[in-house]
Amino acid sequence: MKAAVVTDFSQPPRCADFPEPAAPSGGELVVDVLAAGLHRRVRSQADGSHYTSTGTLPMVPGVDGVGRDAEGRLRYFVLDEPVLGAMAERTVIDARRSVVLPAGADPVAVAAAVNPVMSSWLALRARAAFQPGQSVLIIGATGSAGRMAVQVARHLGAGRVVVAGRNSERLARAVQAGAQASISLLGTDDEIAAAVAREAADVDVVLDYVWGPLTAVAMTALVTARPDRSRPLTWVEIGSVGGASAAIPSAALRQARLTLVGSGQGSVGVREILGELPAMIDAVSSGAFAIDAVRVPLADVERAFVDPALADARVVIVP
Ligand SMILES: NC(=O)c1ccc[n+]([C@@H]2O[C@H](COP(=O)([O-])OP(=O)(O)OC[C@H]3O[C@@H](n4cnc5c(N)ncnc54)[C@H](OP(=O)(O)O)[C@@H]3O)[C@@H](O)[C@H]2O)c1
Incomplete structure (x- = not known):
């Protein structure tokens, strides 16, 4: 063959x-x-x-x-x-x-979509215990997986979606796709920290496709600016295009109710993936x-x- x-x-x-x-x-x-x-x-x-x-x-x-x-x-x-x-x-x-x-499903659409949908779907459903109405910050929302994450968060009922990325054209498109606010990652660390504090201080979940030094900047800014520090915040590490390691200050973990988890092959079990697949496929097949x-x-x-x-x-x- x-x-x-x-x-x-x-x-x-x-x-x-x-x-x-x-x-x-x-x-x-x-x-x-x-x-x-x-x-x-x-x-x-x-x-x-x-x-x-x-x-x-x-x-x-x-x-x-x-x-x-x-x-x-x-x-x-x-x-x-x-x-x-x-x-x-x-x-x-x-x-x-x-x-x-299901009858009538388009094989090409399903093969194209399920994998990119999966990274944010599983992060939200299997790792963050995400509930409809909660708000989400997507770091790396201009990338292939992050762009889909905007649609997935909206589909799963996110109340507010904030997108962060460097490519301004794609950031604008993410807003058109349903995000309520955007953060440019092109500025200095201080500018990025100020934008995170302004736009994302009260989010419930962060989907982080970037990691590296940027994560240390964004996490510190977010927990410091959090209006209610006892409100749970789940930070889901999904990708590492910005660097394999991030220097997380200890205070970030102490001064807010922050839970740091990863989502990927290994941290999400096969049973969990299979459990979510029918709903993902339904959403893809229905043109969501x-x-x-x-x-x-x-x-x-x-x-x-x-x-x-x-x-x-x-x-x-x-x-
Ligand atoms: N764990 C999982 O299940 C899973 C699933 C899918 C993907 N991933 C991982 O997620 C990551 C992203 O995947 P992708 O397919 O979306 O990649 P991609 O299409 O190449 O997108 C990369 C994204 O990261 C941003 N970026 C890259 N370097 C950066 C930096 N130094 N500072 C700030 N932003 C930076 C890009 O921003 P601009 O385009 O705006 O410059 C873009 O938003 C990869 O590490 C991939 O392996 C993990």
């Missing part, structure tokens, strides 16, 4: 022949893949840089997708497989890590989120990984 094959982590995957999936064992199914999302997580899987990489080569990337099972049902599936991923004509899925899609998926045939998978014009797009590989 054809698949997107990585033989060298310094090269993009290429469409090539790959052995058919082995006969499935208990709970497994072979599916014909209809759509597999090229998410950031898949890029880091394909270049060997993701923290879960085993270094095994050759391998086929793709952590999730939509396939048709032997009974003709469409299933959204999540894979935890270092060798045969979703970007192939066929793959093996664990039926327990899949959800049968603006997706703008770009479909690319499997034969062109190499271009999908290297074309700068597609670097920010929600690309879906279609075998």
Whole structure:
């Protein structure tokens, strides 16, 4: 069969022949893949840089997708497989890590959206015990996952959403997508601290895609300016594009009712992910989120990984 094959982590995957999936064992199914999302997580899987990489080569990337099972049902599936991923004509899925899609669901839209929706959905639902009406600050709201987080927070009932990022055009678009206030991260630390204190001092949850020195600045400003310091604040660390470490002052943890948690593969269990999947898929299938998926045939998978014009797009590989 054809698949997107990585033989060298310094090269993009290429469409090539790959052995058919082995006969499935208990709970497994072979599916014909209809759509597999090229998410950031898949890029880091394909270049060997993701923290879960085993270094095994050759391998086929793709952590999730939509396939048709032997009974003709469409299933959204999540894979935890270092060798045969979703970007192939066929793959093996664990039926327990899949959800049968509602009739009429669009495989490309589901494959494009569920993974980006997941980072903020799980952070809010599984890590922050978020309640409708609460307010949310999204740091890194101009990025791929952060842009979706604005829509997810609104969909889950956020009362007020504050977005923070550097790209002013994208910040403005986040406001159009439903955020009530924005914070530019382009200024000095003092300017950023003042903006956080002004716009976000009373939020209930922070979704932090950036981390690094910026987090220390924003967290200190937020807890210091908090009008009611006994009001619970959950800070969810999701990404680290701004730096792997953040120097959190001890006073930040003492002077306000701050809970610091992470959200990602490991801190959110498979059972929790599966528990939330049906609601996520319902929301995606009902058109709750603006997706703008770009479909690319499997034969062109190499271009999908290297074309700068597609670097920010929600690309879906279609075998
Ligand atoms: N844990 C999970 O489940 C999960 C899921 C998805 C993503 N992630 C992680 O979340 C992070 C963001 O992912 P993404 O796909 O949204 O990435 P992305 O599209 O590259 O976006 C990066 C975002 O970070 C901002 N940024 C980058 N460096 C910054 C800095 N030094 N100071 C301030 N802002 C900075 C960018 O701002 P501008 O564009 O405005 O410059 C943009 O908003 C990554 O670390 C990714 O691995 C984690």
